[in-house]
Amino acid sequence: MDGGDGTADHVINKRFVSESELDERRKRRQEEWEKVRKPEDPEECPEEVYDPRSLYERLQEQKDKKQQEFEEQFKFKNMVRGLDEDETKFLDEVSRQQALIEKQRREDDLKELNEYRISFALK
Incomplete structure (x- = not known):
């Protein structure tokens, strides 16, 4: 876990890190950066941000x-949320009334159709 400048090693290992070691790590990082760097990327290797948490x-x-x-x-x-008891009763009643209206309409249509057939047959 290199903190870029070696501060992470210093904190984690709790040992002294010399300037030459830091330079060596920077050079290694720069060499690795050169291998993966794209033309639009900066020439200098960006420093890793040290997170002290x-x-x-x-x-x-x-x-x-x-x-x-x-x-x-x-x-x-x-x-x-779900429906409470009053809401379900209301919706059941509306549904029942719609079914009754539809049934009455079908019965009226059937009655008119039968009357038409009877009147047509009598002519």
């Missing part, structure tokens, strides 16, 4: 971020 804090942040994304995904599903 503990591993637990970093992992906890990632976990919280994933949990927030998960909750956001299902936010609208949680907003929908």
Whole structure:
């Protein structure tokens, strides 16, 4: 876990890091950067940002971020509530009335059709 300038090694290993070691690490990083660098990238290898937080804090942040994304995904599903008893009774009544109206309409159509057939047969 190189912090770019070696400060991560210094903090993690709790040992002295000489300037020559830091220079050597920078050279190695620059050589690796030259191998993967694209023409539009800068010539200097960008320094890695040192994060002084503990591993637990970093992992906890990632976990919280994933949990927030998960909750956001299902936010609208949680907003929908079920129907209460009065609402279901009302909807049942409306449905029953619509079925009765449809049945009456079919009976009226059948009655008119039979009357037409009878009047047509008598002519």
